[in-house]
Amino acid sequence: MARPHHPDLFGPDAPAPPLPNGFGLWRGALDRLDQLALLDDIREILTLAPAYRPTMRNGTAMVNHLTNCGPLGWTSDRQGYRYVDRHPLTDRPWPAIPRRLLAVADTFTRALGVVGYEPDACLVNLYAADGRLSLHQDYDEVDFKWPIVSVSLGASCRFVLGGLSRKDPTMRFDLHSGDVVCLHGESRKRFHGVAKVDAGTNALSHPALDPWVRINLTLRRAR
Ligand code: MD3
């Protein structure tokens, strides 16, 4: 797992344009047992910090459920997006980031040459079969020099990656269970989203996935 690789992103006959600088994709970085162990951790997190659907500033509920682990957790309500140190519904601190998730973040940020990455927040996005995430930038963190590390579990999704402006052209490719993505440097502020989830592709059987088809973990340095 020394280098990011991206074979077969665009199908066998399509030319594969290179991924942008700072976008590290490791296909199948986590094997099935790694993935199931992470789902054990997520099940524990969900018992301590139940999944909820935040409200956006305009009052509508987000499409996906979420929860968090770590000292800080990302949330949204009528006051907008921000990181908070307590679950908005239980008012309890978020559970700790699982050790094996910190180990994943350490391994893959080091592979990009990042030293001393200490994530203080992990957003757990929970996708149902109709889950999606509209095009956005991750802009609520204090220092963009630190990367974001993403782990995908369960069903594959159609991922959309844009540029630094909302109207820049986008590229699309699938993210599969066990894929790890690191966003660093120039890619850290790119627009991105999830166009759709392919519910039928979930090959993992685990109680943490029963109400969802796909779970994405994003480790961040919020402060
Ligand atoms: C590219 N999550 O939680 S993870 C998010 O699959 C989020 O749930 C998506 O976007 C998901 O904010 C995508 C991969 C990812 C994460 C952050 C990025 C890609 C990114 C930041 C910049 C560019």
Ligand code: FE
């Ligand atoms: Fe994002």
